[in-house]
Amino acid sequence: MTDRTETLLPNWLRRCAENRPDHLAVSCGSVRLSFAELDFQASRLARQLASIGVQEGSRVALLAANGLEFVACVHALTSLGAILVPLNIRLSREELRWQLSDIQAAFLLSDQRYAEVAAALHMALPGIQPGLLLSEAGEVRLQDAASLDVPLRTLIDLTATQAIIYTSGTTGQPKGVIITYGMQWWNALGSALNLGHRPDDCWLACMPLFHIGGLSILMRSVIYTISISLHERFDAVAVNRAIQEDNVSIISVVAVMLQRMLSALDASQNEQGYPATLRCVLLGGGPAPRPLLEDCARRGIPVVQTYGLTESCSQAVTLAPADALRKLGSAGRPLLPVQIRIMQDGRIAAANEAGVIYLKGPSITPGYANRPEATAKVMHEDWLSTGDMGYLDEDGYLYVLDRRTDLIISGGENVYPAEVESVLLAHPAVEEAGVCGREDSQWGQIPIAFVRPRHGCKLHVEELQVHAAQHLARYKQPRAIYLVEELPRNSSGKLLRRELPHLLKQLTLAQQGKS
Amino acid sequence: MTDRTETLLPNWLRRCAENRPDHLAVSCGSVRLSFAELDFQASRLARQLASIGVQEGSRVALLAANGLEFVACVHALTSLGAILVPLNIRLSREELRWQLSDIQAAFLLSDQRYAEVAAALHMALPGIQPGLLLSEAGEVRLQDAASLDVPLRTLIDLTATQAIIYTSGTTGQPKGVIITYGMQWWNALGSALNLGHRPDDCWLACMPLFHIGGLSILMRSVIYTISISLHERFDAVAVNRAIQEDNVSIISVVAVMLQRMLSALDASQNEQGYPATLRCVLLGGGPAPRPLLEDCARRGIPVVQTYGLTESCSQAVTLAPADALRKLGSAGRPLLPVQIRIMQDGRIAAANEAGVIYLKGPSITPGYANRPEATAKVMHEDWLSTGDMGYLDEDGYLYVLDRRTDLIISGGENVYPAEVESVLLAHPAVEEAGVCGREDSQWGQIPIAFVRPRHGCKLHVEELQVHAAQHLARYKQPRAIYLVEELPRNSSGKLLRRELPHLLKQLTLAQQGKS
Structure with a gap:
């Protein structure tokens, strides 16, 4: 019997390009890229990034809105074994500067829209190598870059770090959450086992790709070999149109977005609502107002509520539509790879007893980058203390009482x-x-x-x-x-x-x- | 950052019973068990097996036809951490006796149909503890057994051995292939990513459960939380009826079975053929005759050809219906967790060059039980030499030329x-x-x-x-x-x-x- 580490998988995007070369990978505005085309773009961009020095383990910050630049860059970094540090475009320059120096980023890439902010940051942090990503007619490239013919990675090591995403946590001190390929993989598989997986699914991404909720859609696309309908920003009318015309089957939203979508639907006097092709509205980002859920139930919209955090690589617990009424107010049951327990006074709480929500499993972060103390504070024998309060009922359904006390x-x-x-x-x-x-x-x-x-x-x-x-x-x-x-x-x-x-x-x- | 082994998952059947207690787990003849009922049966049987001494690591041989006894026993052994050694009921007594002593089985369980054979084997091997599994009106129990209140396992360790299945290989010397929970998990996930997964799938199992092709359906059922329509033996008329009346969506067959099903369909003068609910006919067990494939294409039957072996935990390479005509004669592309290469003269063969098919990945066996030499002979740096000849075309599609030269x-x-x-x-x-x-x-x-x-x-x-x-x-x-x-x-x-x-x-x- 041989001893093995079971952590290598074929490069996800490359495999999509081999298995379904002509299948739509991503549509964004008027541009549509097949998997073969996206793989080509990402590979070319990888070689351009290599020419400015990006290599295995490089921490590459990315300041960009949702767009093809973002998508190609994510996959290019995978091909190089480099680490993505997606920056929240809504942050102030001071916050951005702090994060860049905290994570010791070696590169700062931006799209054209954020070129000016990136230039200002580069002035303040001259040690960071800049790079401007351009996208024209579906062609993504790095401005003024040569191409270095480096070998691109054909395998993905599940233990390797894919991204580091900042979150503030209770202390008010932002920390970089380590996101491994394994977390993305297990989260995607747990989600597929829960929601089902159809080879002709199309997942609409209107959430920011710099958050885990958006980034994980990119990963699922290449793990599942399915299409993404990528929206540069949330526009209720555009999202509704995509659902009605582009065979969107799954959409990830937060309550505010869903509310606006329904208002826009009413305003358009569309009597039919959403087509049956929309099989799942994944509703995250905090507790959903009951009237919204009831409105969706009336309209026959299949809402799947979820509870998750950056540290759990998005969804960790979800409530199926079939349980929505039976377990109203619950966040549902953990995805298959996720274990959950409630801790109270240092012991596991009984059913219906409130305490702090702990999560464990291969989709949970190993910790925070460069923050051993902060990691030790939340990780207890592989269990992550979320800081959120909640309880499990007698059937093991989670009820979240309070997000991190005062989030x-x-x-x-x-x-x-x-x-x-x-x-x-x-x-x-x-x-x-x-x-x-x-x-x-x-x-x-x-x-x-x-x-x-x-x-x-x-x-x-x-x-x-x-x-x-x-x-x-x-x-x-x-x-x-x-x-x-x-x-x-x-x-x-x-x-x-x-x-x-x-x-x-x-x-x-x-x-x-x-x- | 904490160091972890990412190998623990919640007990699959238990989780199904918690998430979908009332959903049909298995139908067999006139008996229908929900997940809660199956979990109850398996847990009770586990405690009865514990009372005769079955415990963690016990090698428990099972001589039984397809039936609820088999299903309950498989899950009961998981709850105890014991290892299933399923015996091929078609083997001669001499062959069975040899396997039992080769694997050093501590227990020999049988169903009533094979009680006599088991008794004869027990005479020959008195050191093996016997046990008779009875099934009456959906209740499975161990004859004359007490119940021992042992703790049942709530977690599954993916590195643990689930089963040992004998296969003969080229040498004519049967060897026990180690099947881990991880192999079952990765195979199930690879299959779901390939075929899609629908929470309301029903998988028809008419292949022997003692082979990997049947056993893996049992595992998928509890990994996916879907129903099984279990058939005690292959009967083309009964299988056709189940497909037409029981919402069967997936069926695993070999070519001979499929041929008989189509003949029975013609004999019944059923003009409609199979309903649209049947979304996948997984065709394994050797190359399929071209006329059969063409017949299925004419009838609109979605045949997915597969290539696999016990060592790869069933399917390893499959051909999607969309590729059936474009790549006629090909076994298709590897499932996501599987890597494939063709070796010729000690080097990786070029596209379209024939050689020996090698497989690698977490769904591939770590080796043969108690056979370090046999293991070393087929495992080369984690690559399994299948002994089968084949080539990959320029798109990476596998063509199997010869099953193990003379299989x-x-x-x-x-x-x-x-x-x-x-x-x-x-x-x-x-x-x-x-x-x-x-x-x-x-x-x-x-x-x-x-x-x-x-x-x-x-x-x-x-x-x-x-x-x-x-x-x-x-x-x-x-x-x-x-x-x-x-x-x-x-x-x-x-x-x-x-x-x-x-x-x-x-x-x-x-x-x-x-x-």
Whole structure:
């Protein structure tokens, strides 16, 4: 009996090109690339990237909107064994600069739209090699690049790192989550076993590819050999049109998007709704409002709710449409490769007992890049502490009570109060700051802030908003800032963020009392 | 970053019982068991088996026809971490006895139909603990057994051995192929990625469960959470009825079966043929006759040809219906986890150059039980030499030229000439023996033998046939034995089995000359 490591698989995109060369790989705007064409583009781009020095293990940051540049680049990096560090285009320049230097990126690639931001970042970090990705009529190339005839990888090692994706976590300190090829593989397989897999599926990607929810669609496409309908940005009318005309069978969305799609459907007075070809609406990014779920049930839209995080390579737990009514409010059951347990007071909680959600399995991250302490803090004997609270009912269905205690989910983007607070606290006139979410009909939640000015300092709310805008991505900036005399804290002085909404009520009442 | 072995998955059947408790797991005759019921039966049987001493690592031989006893037993052994050794019910008692002692089986379980054979084997091998599996009205139990409340395994270790299945190979010496859970898992996933996976699939199993082709269907059922329509034996009319009435979507067959199904369809004057619910006819067990493929194409039957062997956990290479005409005669492309190469003169062959087919990947066996030399002979740096000849065309499609040089495939069963020859040579009056296949309209091929009597001995063909019947399974026994004065051999004395058919022609001509 031989001893083996079972971790090598044939290069996914290459295999698609061999098995279904003429099958549609990706449509984006008016461009349609077959697998053979995409493989050709990715291989050529890989050789161009090699000519500027990208090689095995290189950390290559990518600042780009959804587009063919992004898709070709992801696969090109796989062919070179380089590591993708996708950057959130919504971040402020300061946040981007911090991430680039934190991850010690050797390269910063951008598309044309973000060329200016990339140039500014390059000014600040001259040690990072820049590169501009161009896309014209379905041809992706690296500007001014030669081509180096390096051998491209025909095998994928499942233990190798595919990407490092930043997430902030409870501490407000962003950390790079290591995403291995194995995580992508096991997640894709777990998802296929759950949702079914049809060789003629077409997955619509309108979520950002720099988040795990979008990036994992790219990986599934080449693992399943199926088509992607890629949208440069979310436009409800365009998405509805694609569903109705392009045989889209699966779409990943967050609640805000789905709501807008339904509104657009109503506005278009389309009586028929979605065709039967749409077999799965994968709804992630936080709890879904019940009226939305009921509306979808009425319209016969097959919504599959999911719970997942970057650390679990997107979906980890899903609720099948058949269970939607029977288990209303539940996030469902774990995908096959995923084990789940609830921990309370250092022991495994009983059924229906709340505690912290732990996940384990080959689709869960091995940890954070360059952060052994942060990794040790969340990994306990291969179990990942998500920080989220929840319970399992007697049938093993997960109910998520609270995302990471005080996580704010705004339009599907995670906003970590501690991160926003640390920016506010950096302002010289701020003594204390507390951030929480406020319900919002459009975004689900929006961040708001409570600030206690430093004694003797004069603090204008507008000035503080300008300060926040300089340091934070737009979706993280507090939509309202309230000046208060005291923040709710427990006896040991810890900020009680859950009490902040009450503070808002008091302020409103006080306001009403005044008027 | 933590170091991990990514090999633990939740117990597959248990998970099915949790996720889809009421979904049909298996129908067999008039009995229908849901996943919750099957899990209950398997768990109870596991505790009964534990009471007679079955435990982790126990090698448990099973002599049973297709039935609920077989299904429950397979899953019960998984719950105990014991190893299944399924016995071919068509083997002679001598062959069975040899296998049992070769594998050092600790237990021999049988169903009622094979109780007598099992009792005789127990007489010969008193050290093996017997056990009789009974099935009444969907209840499976171990006769006269108590129940031991042992903990049942909630996790499956993919590196653990699930089964050991005997195959003869070119040498005529049967060897036990190690089948791990990982092989089953990767094979099931590779198959799902290739054929698609639908949660409402129903897979019809009419192939013997003691072969990898049948056993792997049982595993896929619990990996995919889909139903099985289990047939105790192949009956073309019953299989056709199941396809027409029971929503069967996938069926695994060999060419002989498919031919009979089509004949039965014609005889029943069913104009409609098979319903659209039948989405895949997986055709394995040797090359398919072209007229059969053309007939299926005319009828719109979606035939997926496959090439595989026990060592590759069934399917390794398949040809999609879309490629059936474009690549006529090809076995197709490897499943995703499988790598393939053709070796010739110690180097990788060029496109269209013939050589020995090698396979590699996590669905390929780590080797043969207790046979380090035999393992070393076929495993070369994790590549398995199949012994089969073939070539890859310029698109990477496999064409199998010859199954293991001289393998005879009779009704889907492999007959190894060397094994039959060694039995014939054991007869005192036989000096030389050569066995080959003859084309047969019903079985595809049947074995025939050429024998040179020992000098001065009188040899009756009938006597030799009785001798063969005593030592060989029926399907291996030569249907005709010809006495000859010389066998074709090369200069170094090696038997040229490929020349044997010419000998038959000469004999026939000589016969015609005489008459």
